[in-house]
Amino acid sequence: MHTTPNPNKELIPLSIGDPTVYGNFKAPQRIQQRFTQLVQDLEHNGYVHSAGIPAVRETVAKKFSPPPPLRQLTAEDVVLTWGCSQALEFAISVLAEPHKDAIILPRPGFPLYATLCRQREIGFRYYDLKPQPSPDGTSLLWAIDQDSLARAVEDDSSGTARAILVNNPANPTGSVFSRTQLQHVIGVAEKYDLPIVGDEIYANMVFDGCEYHSLSSLSASVPVLEVGGIAKQYMVPGWRVGWALVHDRDGKMHQVRRGLHTLATVTLGPCSLVQPVVETLLMETPEDYYKETMLLLEEHARVFASELKGVQGLEVVSPQGAMYAMVRVDCGLLGFDSDVDLSRQLLEEESVFVLPGQCFESPGYVRVVLSPPLDKLTEAARRLREFCARHRAEQRG
16 A cells, blocks of 8 residues: 555554564573574584474474374475475475466465465465354354355366365464364365365464364375464564475375475575574473463454444454454445555554455455554554544544
């Protein structure tokens, strides 16, 4: 959006999924000592294996293997990448051929998925996520529209479906899918003999009362190409360390594994100095760190939703994890042509920066990042309330 914030009001950016912006979310303290040690010992300054340091890959494999008796990961199933974004790039590249195949994507969804497909001239189609009443009827929660998933797989207008991508927990929705919903996706994948790309960069980042299920833990027959990294859970998005994990089933992913290793030879893996820190993060981070992080994010989500409750023209679809929420906006009631128009005016008038839902293929919504401090979130909500009241009044004339 090409616009200028109100110079008389402090800018409150609720647009970028970087939890480090305000300094209220920090990486585990132990890694400071570990990093200092790595710099001083001068043992990690050279080239390493293109797929990543073997010991680090073994640690990742151990951490993210599903419960027995399901097949356990080995270091050969792990390729370290320059962040989760490159892992997604690798995954799409090895699974689909340009001008011929398609990847089935969620909508709303992270826009990088479609961008990567377009860049490689690979087709894509969407299945829908839709707000549904929660079991107790007190809120709206995102759920997978199972009918749209089947239609997207069967439709070959943009290429033959080669994989279903599932983001759980999800950006931009903050959704956490139930075991039942994920098992339905697995059932569709099994019916059509498709692997699943599991974008699990927010793995285990769920609020109290929700349960996280990794896709690889739910099936002994459907292969999963899981992507993840250290960016979000450990609050270090700038370190750019991610991974692609091949959860093979009956040897179906042999060529995929081989392709990932081949792609890794082009970039030679993430920074050799940062890779050893992954072991420290995965194996030495205290449980209290995870609990405190999620309790704080959950409080932010609760307070923000409470501040907007009852505002005519707005409806928060309750997040269950990650660090985002989608807010449904009644553009007609508020006098705007679109969510893009509303977002632009909100920035110009109130210096609150949100992303329009059209960025995520979901017009009629805006996305809010929940990681800023509570005082920033409550001030942003206050401005948003006043903004809506003002524009409703203008519409009434």
